[in-house]
Amino acid sequence: MPRPISVSIAPAALRHNLSVVREHLDRTAERAGGTPASIWAVIKANAYGHGIEQAVSGFSDAQGLAMLDLQEAVRCREAGWGGPILLLEGFFEPDDLDIVDRYHLTTSVHNREQLDMLAHAKLSRRVDIMLKLNTGMNRLGFSAHSYGPAHARALQLQERGQLGTVGKMTHFACADGEQGVAAQMNVFNANTQGLAAGPVSVCNSAATLRYAEIAVGDAQTTHWVRPGICLYGASPFADADAASFGLRPAMTLRSELLSVQEIPAGAAVGYGATFTAPAPMRIGVVACGYADGYPRHAGTGTPVTVGGVTTRLVGRVSMDMLMVDLDPVPGAAFGTPVVLWGEGGPSVDEVATHAGTIGYELLCAVAPRVPRFVV
Numbered sequence: 001m002p003r004p005i006s007v008s009i010a011p012a013a014l015r016h017n018l019s020v021v022r023e024h025l026d027r028t029a030e031r032a033g034g035t036p037a038s039i040w041a042v043i044k045a046n047a048y049g050h051g052i053e054q055a056v057s058g059f060s061d062a063q064g065l066a067m068l069d070l071q072e073a074v075r076c077r078e079a080g081w082g083g084p085i086l087l088l089e090g091f092f093e094p095d096d097l098d099i100v101d102r103y104h105l106t107t108s109v110h111n112r113e114q115l116d117m118l119a120h121a122k123l124s125r126r127v128d129i130m131l132k133l134n135t136g137m138n139r140l141g142f143s144a145h146s147y148g149p150a151h152a153r154a155l156q157l158q159e160r161g162q163l164g165t166v167g168k169m170t171h172f173a174c175a176d177g178e179q180g181v182a183a184q185m186n187v188f189n190a191n192t193q194g195l196a197a198g199p200v201s202v203c204n205s206a207a208t209l210r211y212a213e214i215a216v217g218d219a220q221t222t223h224w225v226r227p228g229i230c231l232y233g234a235s236p237f238a239d240a241d242a243a244s245f246g247l248r249p250a251m252t253l254r255s256e257l258l259s260v261q262e263i264p265a266g267a268a269v270g271y272g273a274t275f276t277a278p279a280p281m282r283i284g285v286v287a288c289g290y291a292d293g294y295p296r297h298a299g300t301g302t303p304v305t306v307g308g309v310t311t312r313l314v315g316r317v318s319m320d321m322l323m324v325d326l327d328p329v330p331g332a333a334f335g336t337p338v339v340l341w342g343e344g345g346p347s348v349d350e351v352a353t354h355a356g357t358i359g360y361e362l363l364c365a366v367a368p369r370v371p372r373f374v375v
């Protein structure tokens with residue numbers, strides 16, 4: 001028998017979360033009297049750890065899929081996805097353009113080198129691109145002063161038959177926080193105004209949920225949002241949980257108690273003896289540790305659901321096990337089911353907060369050794 005740990009993925013939850021975003025975009029467009037945004041469902045990093053094939057199935061109603069690994073793009077095609085695919089980092093070397101061409105991928109273009117490669121490529125059809133402007137995150141994208149010339153060059157390549165659609169995109173650094181998107185939107189508008197019309201894509205999950213009005217289209221412009229984390233049922237915000245948006249977790253990490261210890265007051269638990277029992281107590285040992293992808297930085301007090309009751313982790317997480325307080329669950333015994341995060345347990349965001357990180361990192365980090373089920 002394998003260890004009792006497992007991770008389950010629910011394409012139905014992916015589908016539900018996509019529909020939540022869809023309805024939100026439709027309502028926003030209706031209020032504004034414009035055209036609703038299309039959705040690139042972001043499935044980078046193996047669909048935030050959920051699996052490309054599960055994402056292709058769960059997001060079949062999306063208008064497009066966005067990722068950055070060319071091999072993941074090929075997997076989408078092999079899984080039967082015939083719609084648009086956007087490469088968020090674009091391509092890396094001239095040979096990649098063979099794959100872009102063969103699998104009919106749309107690519108972001110964020111630097112001059114990529115434009116050069118496109119200019120020299122021998123392609124069987126026009127490549128659709130999203131030309132990326134750096135509006136202040138200072139990660140990818142043409143700077144404000146080089147964007148106009150880059151766009152003009154893209155239009156020349158379009159004229160020569162190398163490029164198809166030339167769209168405009170940017171990415172927000174602070175859509176989830178106080179600062180919001182206004183400053184970056186000002187830079188975006190100032191530097192894209194007057195350029196030939198084309199599709200526009202600016203919103204990640206946080207901007208899609210909080211500022212959807214900036215993604216309402218009109219007769220000239222189709223908007224595309226790029227939500228990722230919210231489609232997996234986790235929150236991009238520190239101050240609002242996923243459930244408050246009607247989102248459902250698509251990943252559930254489960255295990256079981258493999259032992260129970262009865263310890264006296266004053267006894268310590270785990271490596272480093274970081275937790276000491278204030279009174280006699282029962283400790284449950286869970287078959288899940290940091291080698292399974294559970295964060296070692298999650299300390300005493302991190303919520304863990306045992307037998308349907310939410311209790312707390314105690315002591316340090318070890319490689320293959322972690323310990324929990326069984327006082328709130330007197331009936332718990334060997335084999336009692338445990339939910340580390342997901343359906344019927346704490347949210348991945350709560351666990352992440354206790355570990356000083358974000359849900360994204362935990363979803364991506366479930367170890368290959370953990371058996372996976374699609375439910």
Ligand SMILES: *Cc1c(COP(=O)(O)O)cnc(C)c1O
Nearest residue numbers: 042088171204205226227228229
């Ligand atoms: C990851 C990513 C997204 C999605 O971000 P979320 O916060 O998960 O919604 C959108 N656009 C780009 C360019 C990204 O890299």
